[in-house]
Amino acid sequence: MNVPLSATLAANEELQRRRHAGERVLHLAFGEAGLPVHPALSERLSAASGHNGYGQVAGVPVLREAAAGYWERRGLRTDPDLVVCGPGSKSLLYGLLLAIGGDVVLPKPSWVSYAAQAELVGVRPIMLPAPPGEGGAPDPDLVAEAVLTARAEGRTVGSMLITLPDNPSGTLVRPGTVKRLVQTARDLDLVIISDEIYRDLVHDNLAGYLSPADLAPERTVITTGLSKNLALGGWRIGVARLPDEAHELRALLLAIASEIWSCPAVPVQQAAAYAFTEPEELRDRVVASRKLHGAVARAVHARFIRAGAAVSPPQGGFYLYPDLGHLRSRLGIRTGAELAALLLDQYGVGVLPGEVFGDDPAAIRVRVATSLLYGDTSERRLTALAAADPLSLPWIAGALDHLTEALSDLAAPRSVTNLRRRRSLVPDPVTG
Amino acid sequence: MNVPLSATLAANEELQRRRHAGERVLHLAFGEAGLPVHPALSERLSAASGHNGYGQVAGVPVLREAAAGYWERRGLRTDPDLVVCGPGSKSLLYGLLLAIGGDVVLPKPSWVSYAAQAELVGVRPIMLPAPPGEGGAPDPDLVAEAVLTARAEGRTVGSMLITLPDNPSGTLVRPGTVKRLVQTARDLDLVIISDEIYRDLVHDNLAGYLSPADLAPERTVITTGLSKNLALGGWRIGVARLPDEAHELRALLLAIASEIWSCPAVPVQQAAAYAFTEPEELRDRVVASRKLHGAVARAVHARFIRAGAAVSPPQGGFYLYPDLGHLRSRLGIRTGAELAALLLDQYGVGVLPGEVFGDDPAAIRVRVATSLLYGDTSERRLTALAAADPLSLPWIAGALDHLTEALSDLAAPRSVTNLRRRRSLVPDPVTG
Numbered sequence: 046m047n048v049p050l051s052a053t054l055a056a057n058e059e060l061q062r063r064r065h066a067g068e069r070v071l072h073l074a075f076g077e078a079g080l081p082v083h084p085a086l087s088e089r090l091s092a093a094s095g096h097n098g099y100g101q102v103a104g105v106p107v108l109r110e111a112a113a114g115y116w117e118r119r120g121l122r123t124d125p126d127l128v129v130c131g132p133g134s135k136s137l138l139y140g141l142l143l144a145i146g147g148d149v150v151l152p153k154p155s156w157v158s159y160a161a162q163a164e165l166v167g168v169r170p171i172m173l174p175a176p177p178g179e180g181g182a183p184d185p186d187l188v189a190e191a192v193l194t195a196r197a198e199g200r201t202v203g204s205m206l207i208t209l210p211d212n213p214s215g216t217l218v219r220p221g222t223v224k225r226l227v228q229t230a231r232d233l234d235l236v237i238i239s240d241e242i243y244r245d246l247v248h249d250n251l252a253g254y255l256s257p258a259d260l261a262p263e264r265t266v267i268t269t270g271l272s273k274n275l276a277l278g279g280w281r282i283g284v285a286r287l288p289d290e291a292h293e294l295r296a297l298l299l300a301i302a303s304e305i306w307s308c309p310a311v312p313v314q315q316a317a318a319y320a321f322t323e324p325e326e327l328r329d330r331v332v333a334s335r336k337l338h339g340a341v342a343r344a345v346h347a348r349f350i351r352a353g354a355a356v357s358p359p360q361g362g363f364y365l366y367p368d369l370g371h372l373r374s375r376l377g378i379r380t381g382a383e384l385a386a387l388l389l390d391q392y393g394v395g396v397l398p399g400e401v402f403g404d405d406p407a408a409i410r411v412r413v414a415t416s417l418l419y420g421d422t423s424e425r426r427l428t429a430l431a432a433a434d435p436l437s438l439p440w441i442a443g444a445l446d447h448l449t450e451a452l453s454d455l456a457a458p459r460s461v462t463n464l465r466r467r468r469s470l471v472p473d474p475v476t477g
Numbered sequence: 478m479n480v481p482l483s484a485t486l487a488a489n490e491e492l493q494r495r496r497h498a499g500e501r502v503l504h505l506a507f508g509e510a511g512l513p514v515h516p517a518l519s520e521r522l523s524a525a526s527g528h529n530g531y532g533q534v535a536g537v538p539v540l541r542e543a544a545a546g547y548w549e550r551r552g553l554r555t556d557p558d559l560v561v562c563g564p565g566s567k568s569l570l571y572g573l574l575l576a577i578g579g580d581v582v583l584p585k586p587s588w589v590s591y592a593a594q595a596e597l598v599g600v601r602p603i604m605l606p607a608p609p610g611e612g613g614a615p616d617p618d619l620v621a622e623a624v625l626t627a628r629a630e631g632r633t634v635g636s637m638l639i640t641l642p643d644n645p646s647g648t649l650v651r652p653g654t655v656k657r658l659v660q661t662a663r664d665l666d667l668v669i670i671s672d673e674i675y676r677d678l679v680h681d682n683l684a685g686y687l688s689p690a691d692l693a694p695e696r697t698v699i700t701t702g703l704s705k706n707l708a709l710g711g712w713r714i715g716v717a718r719l720p721d722e723a724h725e726l727r728a729l730l731l732a733i734a735s736e737i738w739s740c741p742a743v744p745v746q747q748a749a750a751y752a753f754t755e756p757e758e759l760r761d762r763v764v765a766s767r768k769l770h771g772a773v774a775r776a777v778h779a780r781f782i783r784a785g786a787a788v789s790p791p792q793g794g795f796y797l798y799p800d801l802g803h804l805r806s807r808l809g810i811r812t813g814a815e816l817a818a819l820l821l822d823q824y825g826v827g828v829l830p831g832e833v834f835g836d837d838p839a840a841i842r843v844r845v846a847t848s849l850l851y852g853d854t855s856e857r858r859l860t861a862l863a864a865a866d867p868l869s870l871p872w873i874a875g876a877l878d879h880l881t882e883a884l885s886d887l888a889a890p891r892s893v894t895n896l897r898r899r900r901s902l903v904p905d906p907v908t909g
Contacts, residue, residue: 087527088526090526091519091522091523094518094519097513097708097709097710097712098509098711132564132739132742136737161736165733276529278529278530279532279740279742280742281564281738281741282742304571304593304594304597305571306713306738307564308713309564310712310742311712311713312745313742
């Protein structure tokens with residue numbers, strides 16, 4: 046249960062320690078959007094600082110109406126009464142798993158918290174790999190058999206959770222796959238939970254985005270928030286769009302919400318209501334963010350490709366999920382965790398091993414988050430946002446050079462000295 | 478699970494409907510502190526509006542240190558590393574029940590969310606009445622037998638949860654009772670969760686306050702927040718002080734927190750850090766609030782006494798828990814819910830029936846919250862806060878008159894007309 050926390054905290058603490066000790070570190074381990082609050086949102090939060098009543102558990106009406114408008118502009122007719130707000134979409138996902146009940150089908154790998162939440166709720170995650178070359182959704186061909194097997198064992202399976210676009214892989218499931226998943230969910234009577242928190246950060250061809258709610262509004266819950274598109278992670282605000290006519294699910298979710306978190310902070314709700322109306326100043330900010338995330342993710346992708354990694358091109362958000370299995374024997378490593386330890390110890394590069402996301406520990410895969418490269422200060426981050434060529438800014442170029450050196454050295458033939466240094470990181474199978 | 482939400486929402490919606498229809502309603506059904514945000518806190522929230530990073534799951538260090546100082550000033554040595562913040566103490570209570578595990582001993586009646594949270598977590602609440610004349614803690618004489626019986630049935634019992642001072646009764650458990658509860662908890666190896674969110678609102682003799690943490694720091698968790706003393710309910714901020722050396726419980730609680738809510742809104746954490754340092758301007762506000770709550774609660778208490786109710790004098794917070802059992806046969810009512818319905822329907826007075834708090838449905842007891850009588854506007858509320866004699870303010874005097882009339886009429890001999898009107902509210906046992 047506490048593995049994900051430990052893994053991320055341990056990486057972060059080690060990176061902080063090295064930074065304080067004057068070492069050059071490259072923080073690629075955290076999924077924070079890494080950009081400043083837009084001043085219009087700060088102003089709205091300040092203006093709402095007198096709001097101290099509890100308000101409605103589902104969220105203040107102005108926020109639910111704004112969120113409904115957000116989805117209407119994306120082609121989804123939305124009843125504000127079927128919008129439920131929470132202190133982050135994470136809370137809503139937890140509440141949904143509890144409310145829907147039964148085991149949940151997840152992609153493997155997938156965001157650390159899905160499986161951990163399932164464990165807390167007391168249900169079993171059924172983790173299935175994505176179709177080849179895709180990420181964020183289980184292969185539809187595998188779902189039916191897995192669900193029917195679980196049901197034959199007397200288990201209940203209630204939902205399937207997908208991420209469009211995906212964390213950790215940074216890819217977006219193809220429309221044809223979404224169609225097949227929807228058909229599978231209908232055949233098996235599963236609720237589809239579609240985590241679309243990175244939707245506005247699809248780098249290109251946003252118009253081609255297909256949500257399962259477009260095809261199966263009767264069984265799809267969409268969750269999103271402002272943590273990624275507007276970088277408001279620490280403000281804790283998320284929204285869920287429930288299936289058409291899902292009044293029973295709504296009542297259950299609200300009962301759960303009322304007993305665990307009551308409502309998101311009301312001043313934050315007021316500012317979020319403004320954000321979900323998508324005024325021009327915030328649309329511009331999201332467009333600039335999307336461009337920056339895409340440019341840096343593609344630059345990092347190119348460096349992993351040059352090092353011989355197998356890695357899908359990034360399509361959304363700020364993640365990559367390279368497979369460096371070709372270096373397994375050359376580096377003498379046996380797991381993704383050993384690769385992450387090696388990158389941190391020898392090169393000061395912090396990433397997370399794939400096993401944290403439910404992947405096979407023996408796979409030499411790591412998740413690379415590229416959003417903390419934009420600078421250490423608000424000034425640098427705003428400069429990066431505004432830059433025509435952010436890759437040429439010295440702090441971003443320097444970070445990319447750091448990564449290039451690390452990956453070149455990693456892929457280069459190993460000297461005896463290097464081998465000896467490296468070996469000390471790998472526990473001996475005999476002595477433990 | 479959704480009963481508490483339904484009960485409070487139904488009461489609120491009915492009151493809103495009647496208010497909009499031009500009826501005179503008296504809202505005694507909600508536990509909101511009913512006072513404005515102190516401007517110093519609004520300013521701190523505004524100043525922190527640029528904070529958008531996730532921060533630490535346990536809360537930002539400045540908040541944890543300030544909360545430790547808050548407890549130090551109350552005679553409790555506190556390690557900031559054993560302080561955990563959450564989006565409301567409600568969230569922390571949920572996380573604690575999940576982390577500690579096992580059934581939980583609760584007072585009967587007690588705050589609606591304790592038993593509901595236990596149900597969500599999948600453990601059983603063991604509800605035991607308070608010692609005669611007290612509220613907020615189970616009678617220590619009953620705890621050992623109940624816990625040993627549950628254990629003999631193969632169940633695990635992990636904790637005892639008490640409320641000092643209490644919601645719904647508005648009373649404070651005697652120090653002697655706290656001592657016996659602590660001894661019982663030691664004998665049975667139970668964690669004591671002490672919900673002290675109303676501590677700063679004890680009306681008199683604050684110096685005589687005894688927390689179980691004073692006696693058993695090795696097994697007591699204290700939870701509190703700023704919803705009551707500083708009326709910041711809608712800001713969602715709570716803090717827990719874990720037992721000495723409880724590093725394992727801390728790790729578990731943080732793992733749970735990291736998977737459900739991540740952290741409280743960071744701008745709110747920054748403002749809360751200021752609040753917990755207790756600067757003079759905020760101490761003055763809490764003192765004024767305490768006086769106002771006490772004065773109005775005592776005035777409402779006097780009116781229930783005059784109507785012949787059995788009701789303990791209020792000692793803290795803004796609640797009363799009158800027993801109008803003497804009117805049972807005269808009014809032809811059989812439950813506290815029927816009394817609440819009668820008060821709402823005939824007199825526009827909204828209260829909550831005792832059964833919502835786990836009390837015997839057949840008891841003619843209701844919870845009366847007195848904090849929404851201070852006025853409908855910030856101006857009136859500030860006037861009430863500053864008034865030497867708030868009871869003489871026309872809007873408060875008017876509300877008290879409304880209550881006096883309702884209670885007088887209730888206690889008066891019933892006319893046939895009254896009886897006929899009233900009867901329509903009570904479902905006929907034959908026709909349903």
